[in-house]
Amino acid sequence: MKILLGKIPYIYPIPIALLGANVAGKPNYATVGDFGLMGINPALVCVSLHRDHYTTQGILENGTFSLNFPTTAMLQVTDYCGTFSGRSVDKSTLFDSFYGELQTAPLIRECPVSLECRTLQNTLIQHRQIFIAEVGCAYVDDAYLVEIDGKKQIADLTHLDPILYALDNRYYSIGQPIGVGYKETKR
Amino acid sequence: MKILLGKIPYIYPIPIALLGANVAGKPNYATVGDFGLMGINPALVCVSLHRDHYTTQGILENGTFSLNFPTTAMLQVTDYCGTFSGRSVDKSTLFDSFYGELQTAPLIRECPVSLECRTLQNTLIQHRQIFIAEVGCAYVDDAYLVEIDGKKQIADLTHLDPILYALDNRYYSIGQPIGVGYKETKR
Numbered sequence: 388m389k390i391l392l393g394k395i396p397y398i399y400p401i402p403i404a405l406l407g408a409n410v411a412g413k414p415n416y417a418t419v420g421d422f423g424l425m426g427i428n429p430a431l432v433c434v435s436l437h438r439d440h441y442t443t444q445g446i447l448e449n450g451t452f453s454l455n456f457p458t459t460a461m462l463q464v465t466d467y468c469g470t471f472s473g474r475s476v477d478k479s480t481l482f483d484s485f486y487g488e489l490q491t492a493p494l495i496r497e498c499p500v501s502l503e504c505r506t507l508q509n510t511l512i513q514h515r516q517i518f519i520a521e522v523g524c525a526y527v528d529d530a531y532l533v534e535i536d537g538k539k540q541i542a543d544l545t546h547l548d549p550i551l552y553a554l555d556n557r558y559y560s561i562g563q564p565i566g567v568g569y570k571e572t573k574r
Numbered sequence: 575m576k577i578l579l580g581k582i583p584y585i586y587p588i589p590i591a592l593l594g595a596n597v598a599g600k601p602n603y604a605t606v607g608d609f610g611l612m613g614i615n616p617a618l619v620c621v622s623l624h625r626d627h628y629t630t631q632g633i634l635e636n637g638t639f640s641l642n643f644p645t646t647a648m649l650q651v652t653d654y655c656g657t658f659s660g661r662s663v664d665k666s667t668l669f670d671s672f673y674g675e676l677q678t679a680p681l682i683r684e685c686p687v688s689l690e691c692r693t694l695q696n697t698l699i700q701h702r703q704i705f706i707a708e709v710g711c712a713y714v715d716d717a718y719l720v721e722i723d724g725k726k727q728i729a730d731l732t733h734l735d736p737i738l739y740a741l742d743n744r745y746y747s748i749g750q751p752i753g754v755g756y757k758e759t760k761r
Contacts, residue, residue, distance in 0.1 A: 394712075
């Protein structure tokens, strides 16, 4: 039997990223789950933040941000970045930050994969500032590249070891590979 | 060392949903990974589809769609819905469909959780039609509700058993709970 729970956006699992932006000239990082892939070619993503969020200022100012994917070994610092605002704590020295081609989107060296993004559109719906952005460049740590059929590719998710989340307020790890896209139908 | 991979939107993991829409008066389902949570209150999501996708017509026509989260036991039919277009195969009888309050967004009874959504805005970026929508209602199968502290809540992700995906074209299962939101900092 189906139970109606009302207006609950129970998407799951929610991937967790550290969103990087320069605010007042310094790197700031906020833990986010409110983002998604919007297309591969063109390479599009979208992110939603509270209008009054400290990081939002930086994105509006620079038109750039980054999405950095922590490993489960980084759970504590990831939770910290989601608990405390950049207004009250300085998060600029928590990670080894670097900059890429866009110059104003701080990236996290400790993360296996980081995406440098440039905003294309932003929309305000009530207090949510929603940015649609294109990915300028993906940065991958060479420790997470594997050679498959003579080509360097990003390792599977069991190596990338991401942090997942759900609206039950729990963090989760990734499980095992269970199939191949566009191949399961024929099996 | 960081390797630059260019314009690759390597968000991970990618949650997998069956997007439901009425097209030409019949339920149609497309497997999607291009969506994300955009806020809890207001309950917002966004979805991106190819402009020429069969399902896109239905969403534009009705202003409604659903997001249904399959279990790993539904991997084969989920892969099928992502492989074949509603233009060439009839997907209306693959699932036990039902309708909720919005009346035109078909929901899948076999999925533990379904979200009924109403579009608020749509934007075209190149060939990508991006819909921002509000969740009208979440439907949960009572087999996936648990009682915690006297309150009915949605079971943890190991019970919901979702299908995940990555741009390495592999499907994955969920792992284990590894922590609690806003609590890990203090441990």
